[in-house]
Amino acid sequence: MPGEFDLIREYFEAATGPREDVLLGIGDDCALLRPPPGQILAVTSDTLVSGRHFAPDADPESLGHKALAVNLSDLAAMGARPAWASLCLTLPAADRDWLAAFMRGFAALAGRFDVSLVGGDTTRGPLAISLTLHGLLAPDQALRRDAARPGDALYVTGTLGDAGLALRLRQAGRPVPRVLAQRLDRPEPRVEIGRRLAGYARCAIDISDGLAADLGHVCARSGAGAVLEAARLPLSPPVRAHVAGRGDWGLPLSAGDDYELLFSVPPERQAAFERDSADWEVAVSRIGHIEAGSGVRLRQADGQCVEEIGGGYDHFSE
Amino acid sequence: MPGEFDLIREYFEAATGPREDVLLGIGDDCALLRPPPGQILAVTSDTLVSGRHFAPDADPESLGHKALAVNLSDLAAMGARPAWASLCLTLPAADRDWLAAFMRGFAALAGRFDVSLVGGDTTRGPLAISLTLHGLLAPDQALRRDAARPGDALYVTGTLGDAGLALRLRQAGRPVPRVLAQRLDRPEPRVEIGRRLAGYARCAIDISDGLAADLGHVCARSGAGAVLEAARLPLSPPVRAHVAGRGDWGLPLSAGDDYELLFSVPPERQAAFERDSADWEVAVSRIGHIEAGSGVRLRQADGQCVEEIGGGYDHFSE
Numbered sequence: 001m002p003g004e005f006d007l008i009r010e011y012f013e014a015a016t017g018p019r020e021d022v023l024l025g026i027g028d029d030c031a032l033l034r035p036p037p038g039q040i041l042a043v044t045s046d047t048l049v050s051g052r053h054f055a056p057d058a059d060p061e062s063l064g065h066k067a068l069a070v071n072l073s074d075l076a077a078m079g080a081r082p083a084w085a086s087l088c089l090t091l092p093a094a095d096r097d098w099l100a101a102f103m104r105g106f107a108a109l110a111g112r113f114d115v116s117l118v119g120g121d122t123t124r125g126p127l128a129i130s131l132t133l134h135g136l137l138a139p140d141q142a143l144r145r146d147a148a149r150p151g152d153a154l155y156v157t158g159t160l161g162d163a164g165l166a167l168r169l170r171q172a173g174r175p176v177p178r179v180l181a182q183r184l185d186r187p188e189p190r191v192e193i194g195r196r197l198a199g200y201a202r203c204a205i206d207i208s209d210g211l212a213a214d215l216g217h218v219c220a221r222s223g224a225g226a227v228l229e230a231a232r233l234p235l236s237p238p239v240r241a242h243v244a245g246r247g248d249w250g251l252p253l254s255a256g257d258d259y260e261l262l263f264s265v266p267p268e269r270q271a272a273f274e275r276d277s278a279d280w281e282v283a284v285s286r287i288g289h290i291e292a293g294s295g296v297r298l299r300q301a302d303g304q305c306v307e308e309i310g311g312g313y314d315h316f317s318e
Numbered sequence: 319m320p321g322e323f324d325l326i327r328e329y330f331e332a333a334t335g336p337r338e339d340v341l342l343g344i345g346d347d348c349a350l351l352r353p354p355p356g357q358i359l360a361v362t363s364d365t366l367v368s369g370r371h372f373a374p375d376a377d378p379e380s381l382g383h384k385a386l387a388v389n390l391s392d393l394a395a396m397g398a399r400p401a402w403a404s405l406c407l408t409l410p411a412a413d414r415d416w417l418a419a420f421m422r423g424f425a426a427l428a429g430r431f432d433v434s435l436v437g438g439d440t441t442r443g444p445l446a447i448s449l450t451l452h453g454l455l456a457p458d459q460a461l462r463r464d465a466a467r468p469g470d471a472l473y474v475t476g477t478l479g480d481a482g483l484a485l486r487l488r489q490a491g492r493p494v495p496r497v498l499a500q501r502l503d504r505p506e507p508r509v510e511i512g513r514r515l516a517g518y519a520r521c522a523i524d525i526s527d528g529l530a531a532d533l534g535h536v537c538a539r540s541g542a543g544a545v546l547e548a549a550r551l552p553l554s555p556p557v558r559a560h561v562a563g564r565g566d567w568g569l570p571l572s573a574g575d576d577y578e579l580l581f582s583v584p585p586e587r588q589a590a591f592e593r594d595s596a597d598w599e600v601a602v603s604r605i606g607h608i609e610a611g612s613g614v615r616l617r618q619a620d621g622q623c624v625e626e627i628g629g630g631y632d633h634f635s636e
Binding site: 023024027028029030031032033034035037040041042043044045046047048049050051052053074075077078080084086087088090118119120121123124125126128130132134135139142144145146204205206221 | 341342345346347348349350351352353355358359360361362363364365366367368369370371392393395396398402404405406408436437438439441442443444446448450452453457460462463464522523524539
């Protein structure tokens with residue numbers, strides 16, 4: 001069995017993309033990194049645990065993609081440009097094939113977003129992945145959760161509930177359409193959109209915990225309430241069929257694992273934003289607004305309001 | 319059972335020390351941090367897994383200390399000033415008492431070294447701790463592993479093998495003297511010494527993998543060899559008794575879990591270094607030198623050389 005250092009060297013170094021601001025990468029006590037003058041650092045960490053966030057037999061290449069994608073999504077929600085990653089991998093055994101596939105998935109996504117893997121740790125134990133990702137941005141471009149104001153329009157990228165439906169189908173042993181499986185296994189982080197939002201949006205969050213829960217976080221931190229319009233929620237055909245068939249809004253509102261951006265745009269910028277975003281490669285939908293008060297309400301198509309929707313994925317309350 | 323966000327808020331925020339360079343801490347998609355102009359960033363990550371790096375019933379307060387200490391030790395070995403931490407905690411259950419004790423140990427050490435906890439993730443799963451720690455330093459002060467040159471003298475802080483002896487005694491069910499237990503459970507990172515070394519040392523590493531293995535890393539990366547003088551290795555009385563009784567040098571050379579600094583000082587700075595370090599609060603011992611060639615040799619007191627000592631703690635080759 002190869003030693004830890006061989007493993008690190010062989011597979012991690014293959015994912016160390018070339019960046020001029022990496023003065024020293026993998027192989028010393030620390031990585032040495034040079035932030036550009038005048039920029040600030042955005043840092044996010046996420047852990048994926050086998051049996052909880054993915055099945056023990058999950059495809060390792062998809063897992064390598066997803067471990068990075070969920071963190072890229074957090075940078076996107078802050079409007080930051082991705083830069084450096086540190087990867088802590090805990091593996092039951094030094095399985096070369098598994099590791100090679102994992103790093104292939106990781107490196108492919110890292111290359112697309114100019115992320116350099118600069119350090120980390122490999123240990124033996126129950127399969128888990130903790131990634132810390134660093135991004136860079138101008139200090140006045142941060143899209144914080146606490147910045148929404150009454151009157152702001154709420155928008156979301158892409159469609160809601162696709163990953164949740166894929167997971168339900170898979171867990172039920174039913175076939176999962178490829179387009180849904182991709183949404184669950186290979187989510188596409190909205191990094192470019194996050195950066196473009198700086199000129200328009202006041203506040204952004206990614207909706208990995210589910211739309212209702214994450215909008216709840218925005219409301220709580222911004223000291224405001226929000227109304228969602230059910231008829232405006234962007235749904236893919238299979239999710240639309242599910243909602244229509246069962247009257248169950250749980251999937252688009254709180255299933256989680258959607259790596260889309262939810263953001264608020266103040267009234268004076270809405271026209272420009274809707275005009276400019278019309279030709280973006282990912283659809284953006286206006287789905288409600290921020291109002292005075294607190295909590296999140298869902299307004300049905302008939303105008304009736306359901307008070308205080310909530311829920312979402314909580315790792316400790318299930 | 320409390321939700322993830324309650325857990326994070328209550329216990330993590332208590333460990334968020336006040337630092338002016340933290341623009342946004344826990345609670346958003348990312349932390350926002352402002353590196354000081356002209357400084358570079360040192361980043362290190364380490365994972366501790368239950369049953370591997372610590373016993374499942376280990377004291378959580380000591381564990382909180384140690385998780386931070388092992389990363390502080392990496393910053394010390396680079397000569398960096400600690401700044402920001404991101405903590406990924408995987409816990410079997412949301413145990414308030416455990417978490418409170420863990421964070422108490424973490425926060426006490428963080429406060430001493432002006433570390434602010436700025437983010438992380440809590441998930442449910444087999445007990446494990448992944449920490450990413452950020453430090454700051456001037457670009458020309460980094461103590462890299464690849465900078466040792468033939469003729470440099472080798473020094474080490476503190477004493478060798480104490481943690482290894484504590485672990486052996488504990489695993490054998492024998493009483494562990496308090497001073498040894500502290501060395502295993504509450505290691506003291508040599509942060510101040512690391513920063514003072516900038517004016518003297520050329521190269522540094524911490525010896526968490528064991529003296530022989532970590533000196534081997536220095537040699538491999540610096541393209542050089544090294545000789546250690548057995549008679550000069552600094553040993554505490556219990557380790558000295560163990561070595562004398564069994565003729566077993568494995569404990570001080572390769573048991574690992576020693577968070578001391580090994581560093582090299584070029585000939586022209588040795589006199590000044592030995593004079594200036596004489597009154598440091600931690601003893602510094604000259605233990606050998608760098609020479610041309612490769613590999614690490616141990617010279618016994620009788621002058622005989624044993625070729626190529628090695629080994630050390632490798633998480634994947636046991």
